[in-house]
Amino acid sequence: MKFSYYPKLALDSIRKNRQLYYPFILTCIVMIAVFYILSALQQSEALTELPGNGTITIILSIGLWVMLFFTTIFLFYTNSFLIRRRKKEFGLYAVLGMGRANILAVLFFEVLFIAAVSLALGLTTGILLFKAAELGLDHLLEIPVNYDYGINLSSALFTVISFSAIFLLLYLNVLFQVRLSTISNLLLSEQAGERPPKGNWVLGLLGILFLGVGYYISLTTSDPISAIGLFFVAVIFVIAGTYLLLISGSVLFCRLLQKNKGYYYKTNHFISVSSLAYRMKRNGAGLASICILSTMVLVMLSTTFCLYRGAEQSLNQRYPRQINLSLDFSSTYDLSGENTDRIDGVVKDLARKNGVEIKNTMRYTEILTTGFFDGARIVSASAADAPTVDDYYDLIFTSQSDYNRLSGEDLSLGPDQVLLLTRSKSLPESGSFEILGKTVEIVSKKNGQTLFGEASARMLTPVIVVVDDLTSFPYPEQYVYYHYYDDFDTNLSPSDQMAFSDTLNRYFDETVDRAGLGITYSYVESREQNRVDFYALYGGLLYLGLILSVVFTFATVLIIYYKQICEGFEDKPRFSIMQKVGLTDTEIKKSVNSQLLTVFFVPLLFAVINLIFAFPIIDKLLVLFNNDNSVTFAWSMVICVLVFSLFYTIVYKITSGTYYKIVS
Amino acid sequence: MSLLDVRDLKKTYTTRFGANQVQALKEVSFSVEPGEFIAIMGESGSGKTTLLNALAALDKPSDGKIYLEGQDLSGIKDKDLSKFRRNNLGFVFQDFNLLDTFSIEDNILLPLVLSGMDYVPMRQRLLPVAEKLGITDILKKYPYEVSGGQKQRAAVARALITGPKLILADEPTGALDSKSSDELLSLFEAINASGQTILMVTHSAKAASKASRVLFIKDGKIYHQIYRGGDSSAAFYKKISDTLILLGTQEHEV
Numbered sequence: 001m002k003f004s005y006y007p008k009l010a011l012d013s014i015r016k017n018r019q020l021y022y023p024f025i026l027t028c029i030v031m032i033a034v035f036y037i038l039s040a041l042q043q044s045e046a047l048t049e050l051p052g053n054g055t056i057t058i059i060l061s062i063g064l065w066v067m068l069f070f071t072t073i074f075l076f077y078t079n080s081f082l083i084r085r086r087k088k089e090f091g092l093y094a095v096l097g098m099g100r101a102n103i104l105a106v107l108f109f110e111v112l113f114i115a116a117v118s119l120a121l122g123l124t125t126g127i128l129l130f131k132a133a134e135l136g137l138d139h140l141l142e143i144p145v146n147y148d149y150g151i152n153l154s155s156a157l158f159t160v161i162s163f164s165a166i167f168l169l170l171y172l173n174v175l176f177q178v179r180l181s182t183i184s185n186l187l188l189s190e191q192a193g194e195r196p197p198k199g200n201w202v203l204g205l206l207g208i209l210f211l212g213v214g215y216y217i218s219l220t221t222s223d224p225i226s227a228i229g230l231f232f233v234a235v236i237f238v239i240a241g242t243y244l245l246l247i248s249g250s251v252l253f254c255r256l257l258q259k260n261k262g263y264y265y266k267t268n269h270f271i272s273v274s275s276l277a278y279r280m281k282r283n284g285a286g287l288a289s290i291c292i293l294s295t296m297v298l299v300m301l302s303t304t305f306c307l308y309r310g311a312e313q314s315l316n317q318r319y320p321r322q323i324n325l326s327l328d329f330s331s332t333y334d335l336s337g338e339n340t341d342r343i344d345g346v347v348k349d350l351a352r353k354n355g356v357e358i359k360n361t362m363r364y365t366e367i368l369t370t371g372f373f374d375g376a377r378i379v380s381a382s383a384a385d386a387p388t389v390d391d392y393y394d395l396i397f398t399s400q401s402d403y404n405r406l407s408g409e410d411l412s413l414g415p416d417q418v419l420l421l422t423r424s425k426s427l428p429e430s431g432s433f434e435i436l437g438k439t440v441e442i443v444s445k446k447n448g449q450t451l452f453g454e455a456s457a458r459m460l461t462p463v464i465v466v467v468d469d470l471t472s473f474p475y476p477e478q479y480v481y482y483h484y485y486d487d488f489d490t491n492l493s494p495s496d497q498m499a500f501s502d503t504l505n506r507y508f509d510e511t512v513d514r515a516g517l518g519i520t521y522s523y524v525e526s527r528e529q530n531r532v533d534f535y536a537l538y539g540g541l542l543y544l545g546l547i548l549s550v551v552f553t554f555a556t557v558l559i560i561y562y563k564q565i566c567e568g569f570e571d572k573p574r575f576s577i578m579q580k581v582g583l584t585d586t587e588i589k590k591s592v593n594s595q596l597l598t599v600f601f602v603p604l605l606f607a608v609i610n611l612i613f614a615f616p617i618i619d620k621l622l623v624l625f626n627n628d629n630s631v632t633f634a635w636s637m638v639i640c641v642l643v644f645s646l647f648y649t650i651v652y653k654i655t656s657g658t659y660y661k662i663v664s
Numbered sequence: 665m666s667l668l669d670v671r672d673l674k675k676t677y678t679t680r681f682g683a684n685q686v687q688a689l690k691e692v693s694f695s696v697e698p699g700e701f702i703a704i705m706g707e708s709g710s711g712k713t714t715l716l717n718a719l720a721a722l723d724k725p726s727d728g729k730i731y732l733e734g735q736d737l738s739g740i741k742d743k744d745l746s747k748f749r750r751n752n753l754g755f756v757f758q759d760f761n762l763l764d765t766f767s768i769e770d771n772i773l774l775p776l777v778l779s780g781m782d783y784v785p786m787r788q789r790l791l792p793v794a795e796k797l798g799i800t801d802i803l804k805k806y807p808y809e810v811s812g813g814q815k816q817r818a819a820v821a822r823a824l825i826t827g828p829k830l831i832l833a834d835e836p837t838g839a840l841d842s843k844s845s846d847e848l849l850s851l852f853e854a855i856n857a858s859g860q861t862i863l864m865v866t867h868s869a870k871a872a873s874k875a876s877r878v879l880f881i882k883d884g885k886i887y888h889q890i891y892r893g894g895d896s897s898a899a900f901y902k903k904i905s906d907t908l909i910l911l912g913t914q915e916h917e918v
Contacts, residue, residue: 265773265777266777267777267780270774270777274765274766274770275765277765278764574763574765577761577763580755580761581755581774581775581778581822582746582747582775583746584746586743587746587778
């Protein structure tokens with residue numbers, strides 16, 4: 001065969017199979033463009049000059065690797081599908097006298113052309129869209145934008161290398177598949193006898209069990225720290241369960257319906273149920289993939305959207321005032337009102353000297369130690385070890401006078417009475433209780449730790465113990481910290497707030513009589529300087545969530561599209577038979593519609609169910625991000641589900657059009 | 665009254681660009697009495713399939729009328745056609761046309777389910793039909809698990825189960841080996857003997873020799889017809905072969 005013939009034949013067969021190949025190439029282009037943008041953003045000047053750039057760069061680089069991993073698997077999967085559909089064509093080539101080597105040569109050129117076109121168009125798109133992506137990120141992170149245009153050569157190179165490797169892998173897979181099959185195999189591959197689907201009870205039940213375990217973990221995890229690890233365990237269980245259930249359980253379900261003669265032998269159900277059993281058998285895996293991808297998109301979007309929406313709230317919770325001074329002392333004595341008043345005086349003096357007006361002052365003292373709940377009482381961490389890290393609490397003791405001032409309540413505790421502020425559910429609501437060896441009476445238990453800005457930054461579950469006299473409690477010898485907070489607002493502009501915060505910090509480090517006031521450590525933070533960090537984190541996460549959602553959504557759409565094409569070709573002969581046997585066009589349309597609807601909305605339904613069950617555990621995880629607002633999270637989930645469902649429906653409408661075109 | 669009456673049937677196809685008109689059927693007229701077993705023979709392109717499609721109301725004739733028990737097919741509304749076919753006609757095709765998503769039983773029951781019948785009476789109808797066709801023990805199997813002959817018998821069962829006025833068979837032995845063909849044709853004879861009217865299109869002289877009357881169609885016209893009368897199948901086969909030779913048909917097969 002003349003060499004120049006290979007490229008020609010390759011181009012020809014891509015063109016002839018355009019219904020299969022153009023969407024594949026389009027997907028490659030999108031993946032490459034997104035990959036380039038993600039890679040170039042990491043080195044974007046706007047980001048490298050950002051104070052919080054560490055966070056966002058790490059987030060973007062994680063996203064890049066996740067995407068590379070996903071893209072490889074996904075393109076591999078779709079390419080295998082394309083080759084499978086074309087095996088008959090290869091068989092025909094072989095019968096017409098082309099050796100296997102010739103076929104592989106043609107296929108090589110096909111992959112080469114696809115790679116060249118996708119890389120060229122993908123990179124161009126990426127470079128063109130990069131600026132838009134950068135502006136979007138700048139906007140989310142609330143940083144000033146620059147308008148330099150340019151191409152990031154190293155990112156472009158990285159993209160070309162990564163995707164060339166993927167394409168090479170795709171070709172190797174083709175090589176493997178064609179090499180394995182004999183000519184007659186190739187010719188017959190499409191019409192191999194079709195076994196009637198038999199549901200596998202074991203796999204179906206296992207699927208339900210796995211889903212149950214995943215959901216159970218999510219529902220019962222009560223503590224943010226353990227939620228981190230358990231979340232991924234739950235995710236794996238849910239993924240495995242979804243696959244098993246959709247592959248096997250759905251067929252079982254159809255079989256059960258068929259056993260019910262009264263239901264099955266009805267005009268409306270007869271054809272739908274039996275075809276559905278077949279469809280599910282072949283498409284279970286595809287449906288499960290769609291379901292998992294949809295779930296991921298929904299989880300990512302709603303979580304990052306909620307975090308971003310809650311960024312301001314988290315910031316205000318963590319830094320209740322514009323300027324936040326925190327001091328450490330060495331003993332209970334230094335926490336006395338006398339001493340803290342003196343310190344407040346120092347702050348006010350400095351403010352007056354700088355012409356700063358102080359308002360909304362919020363002062364409180366606390367004694368911090370670590371303890372754990374052993375089932376009956378709270379024991380000091382210095383006395384024994386808790387069985388697991390989940391059982392530890394940050395115990396924050398504070399006086400009722402501070403509490404009354406901050407909350408505006410009028411609490412009056414007796415000497416042995418306490419009020420507990422915590423979200424922990426295991427501690428008792430009231431009654432006699434032992435804390436650090438002292439028996440006290442719990443007056444009540446509330447979920448109010450947000451009153452204390454510092455408490456929201458704790459990793460361990462904080463338990464705020466309000467007592468009548470802070471000095472009287474028998475604190476342990478070790479692991480005890482004495483804190484004083486002096487937080488206040490000013491009349492300054494944001495940049496002046498940061499400047500005054502620095503001045504105050506230096507003043508406490510250098511000028512103040514630390515020994516005289518009993519200060520062992522001092523730190524002043526302004527809310528403004530932390531705002532940049534907060535937005536770098538939450539804006540970055542939202543951005544990544546959006547980009548990965550685009551990628552996953554694209555993958556979902558492509559799987560849906562291929563499924564429609566596939567089923568269209570398979571159903572075509574079935575339809576003409578039904579027509580001949582006496583089914584009217586409208587009856588056929590009705591039956592097809594109901595099947596398509598079921599097949600398409602089952603994954604979405606499962607995705608939403610998964611999402612609902614994921615809510616409790618993600619809600620716990622969000623606490624680690626200072627986001628304690630379940631209502632915001634619930635709303636952002638609802639909004640994401642609505643938007644995604646709308647989009648999904650549109651995709652369904654468009655792709656089912658392709659299906660009808662093939663069938664009729 | 666004749667069961668089926670075909671009068672001056674014409675069908676003209678226009679080629680895609682409208683340049684040529686092809687006359688597939690030119691003034692075909694014949695009638696079928698109740699209980700007849702008629703074979704229509706002709707070579708490829710003679711208009712057999714066009715005729716069958718017109719009889720099945722799958723295709724509209726350009727001119728002429730078809731009456732089934734006096735009812736004019738062209739007078740039936742499009743939306744009622746499927747129901748009409750389901751209730752009055754039974755089909756047997758060359759390539760069986762069984763649905764691979766159904767078991768043999770469900771394939772046979774399909775027309776009844778479409779007519780909205782309940783399961784118990786359906787079952788009562790199924791058993792004798794399956795018994796007659798010798799497929800009782802494969803009812804639970806799927807099409808891919810059974811032989812071609814069994815598939816075709818299932819298809820015949822599907823055609824019979826509605827108790828149609830007329831069975832239309834399109835090359836029913838075309839995809840079968842000779843043993844299965846013989847079995848199927850004997851079945852047709854038996855069914856016909858029990859009073860079922862059958863109209864079969866074929867180009868196998870052997871298949872046609874089981875019929876009670878053979879119509880020869882050539883270039884879109886009924887060219888000739890012969891009756892079996894009291895002939896044995898072998899003698900009738902000889903007559904058919906002679907006629908085919910006379911017609912200059914080379915394509916007939918044994």
